[in-house]
Amino acid sequence: xxxxxxxxxxxxPDEATPDRVRRAGANAMLAYKTWCETRARFAIAxxxxxxxxxxxxxxxxxxxxTFATNMWRxxxxxxxxxAFVMLAILLGTGSLRQEQALGSAGFTLALPVSRGRxxxxxxxxxxxxxxxxxxxxxxxxxxxxxxxxxxxxxxxTLRFAALWSCxxxxxxxxxxxxxxxxxxxxxxxxxxVLALMAQQGxxxxxxLRHEPLCNLFQVMAGDGVTLAAAFAAMTGVAAIxxxxxxxRLRRRDF
Amino acid sequence: xxxxxxLAHKAWRESRTRFVLGALVLAAVCVVFVVFxxxxxxxxxxTRPPASTYGGxxxxxxxxxxxxxxFWLIAIVLGLGGLWRERAHGTIGFTLALPVHRWHxxVxxxxxxxxxxxxxxxxxxxxxxxxxxxxxxxxxWSQALGFAVIWAAAGCVVFAxxxxxxxxxxxxxxxxxVAVLGMRIGSGALPRLPGLAGADLHRIxxxxxxxxxxxxxxxxxxxxxxxAAATALVAIAMLALAVRITARQRFHEx
Numbered sequence: 001x002x003x004x005x006x007x008x009x010x011x012x013p014d015e016a017t018p019d020r021v022r023r024a025g026a027n028a029m030l031a032y033k034t035w036c037e038t039r040a041r042f043a044i045a046x047x048x049x050x051x052x053x054x055x056x057x058x059x060x061x062x063x064x065x066t067f068a069t070n071m072w073r074x075x076x077x078x079x080x081x082x083a084f085v086m087l088a089i090l091l092g093t094g095s096l097r098q099e100q101a102l103g104s105a106g107f108t109l110a111l112p113v114s115r116g117r118x119x120x121x122x123x124x125x126x127x128x129x130x131x132x133x134x135x136x137x138x139x140x141x142x143x144x145x146x147x148x149x150x151x152x153x154x155x156x157t158l159r160f161a162a163l164w165s166c167x168x169x170x171x172x173x174x175x176x177x178x179x180x181x182x183x184x185x186x187x188x189x190x191x192x193v194l195a196l197m198a199q200q201g202x203x204x205x206x207x208l209r210h211e212p213l214c215n216l217f218q219v220m221a222g223d224g225v226t227l228a229a230a231f232a233a234m235t236g237v238a239a240i241x242x243x244x245x246x247x248r249l250r251r252r253d254f
Numbered sequence: 255x256x257x258x259x260x261l262a263h264k265a266w267r268e269s270r271t272r273f274v275l276g277a278l279v280l281a282a283v284c285v286v287f288v289v290f291x292x293x294x295x296x297x298x299x300x301t302r303p304p305a306s307t308y309g310g311x312x313x314x315x316x317x318x319x320x321x322x323x324x325f326w327l328i329a330i331v332l333g334l335g336g337l338w339r340e341r342a343h344g345t346i347g348f349t350l351a352l353p354v355h356r357w358h359x360x361v362x363x364x365x366x367x368x369x370x371x372x373x374x375x376x377x378x379x380x381x382x383x384x385x386x387x388x389x390x391x392x393x394x395w396s397q398a399l400g401f402a403v404i405w406a407a408a409g410c411v412v413f414a415x416x417x418x419x420x421x422x423x424x425x426x427x428x429x430x431x432v433a434v435l436g437m438r439i440g441s442g443a444l445p446r447l448p449g450l451a452g453a454d455l456h457r458i459x460x461x462x463x464x465x466x467x468x469x470x471x472x473x474x475x476x477x478x479x480x481x482a483a484a485t486a487l488v489a490i491a492m493l494a495l496a497v498r499i500t501a502r503q504r505f506h507e508x
Contacts, residue, residue, distance in 0.1 A: 048435040201320065204297070231395075
């Protein structure tokens with residue numbers, strides 16, 4: 001105890017602070033660190049998804065299909081959906097492996113937190129950013145639809161936003177896993193995108209094509225899947241992938 | 255000259271993983287679509303040309319959709335990197351200490367990248383006719399090489415855009431995001447501007463709506479040398495801009 005604390009008959013703050021509060025403080029600081037590392041990407045992502053939606057709006061949509069249906073389901077124009085997928089992967093990329101290449105891994109590992117905590121906070125920030133991206137898409141699509149005189153029900157908008165968020169979270173988790181295995185940022189992103197394309201190809205040419213939950217784009221469009229099933233499936237995928245990422249990260253020598 | 259050779263070797267060492275990975279994936283896609291063409295065509299269930307013909311099927315799968323999308327992404331990733339990335343990784347001091355002009359670095363990297371893009375464009379051109387013959391089908395060399403010419407030219411523009419992005423933006427991830435989304439959104443928006451209707455890279459690569467392409471039979475009528483040359487000129491102009499920017503940049507610590 002310092003003299004001041006001793007005179008006041010109080011314990012030092014560290015001793016007095018419960019573990020729960022200290023852990024929450026550490027999480028907040030790690031989240032802030034992750035936010036600082038990803039905010040430029042996140043800002044670009046917001047601008048890009050807004051541009052993609054406004055561009056699609058300016059291009060028009062076919063008669064008989066509402067703008068919202070066109071955008072959410074990718075009926076005729078999937079630029080916003082594809083952009084969202086690529087951005088979700090980008091927001092999930094980045095781990096201690098890249099910090100090692102940049103020379104800052106030592107500082108991060110010296111923090112008094114476990115690697116599991118580092119990973120969990122990194123994943124949580126990525127998921128929050130992906131959800132915010134889906135939220136912005138929902139607001140813009142609803143706004144444009146309303147301006148076009150064809151408003152969308154709030155429930156439908158929230159459902160699609162939730163579906164995009166679930167899928168985006170799973171993609172971000174996969175990107176995080178890949179970035180733990182591959183140090184080069186560009187190669188990691190490319191591998192994730194190509195793996196997704198390969199997965200889509202395999203699904204389309206095997207019996208898995210009859211399982212809507214196996215097709216990410218079908219899940220995002222809400223074709224033949226309930227929100228609960230999509231949430232359970234994508235959360236399950238994200239959890240398994242993050243567990244694999246943790247196992248890898250825990251054993252890695254930096 | 256010797257210095258440029260050495261710098262080109264350095265650029266090759268830095269980008270070879272991306273190139274080899276991209277070439278392997280592109281090759282795998284071509285081989286899979288050719289070898290399993292009967293199964294894929296049965297799954298497509300197309301009864302009308304061009305989708306019902308072998309050439310039309312290959313065009314739809316490789317030259318119009320999946321193969322082209324992969325080539326596009328790989329070309330972008332090949333264009334990233336450069337001196338800002340070296341600065342982040344702490345190696346820029348060694349690179350700038352080499353007894354060469356700063357623009358030599360950019361020229362060497364651009365030259366290696368362009369050669370890699372051309373090599374990638376040749377992957378389907380070589381594999382599709384050869385593999386077709388092995389499975390008892392045939393795909394004309396003239397078509398494959400014609401598409402290779404326009405893919406190489408358009409790929410150089412994509413590469414050059416990513417190159418300029420990497421020269422102007424310091425953060426790896428932000429450069430990646432801007433390059434991918436800039437190309438994606440820009441390629442949709444640019445042709446909408448007055449006088450730039452022909453500047454749609456997707457149309458140039460697929461031939462859709464172009465005078466040199468027969469949409470009914472999904473094949474090139476003639477090799478579009480003029481379009482390829484004009485596209486290549488745009489790429490050269492963008493690369494020259496990137497070299498000029500690099501020559502004037504300051505990379506010292508702020």
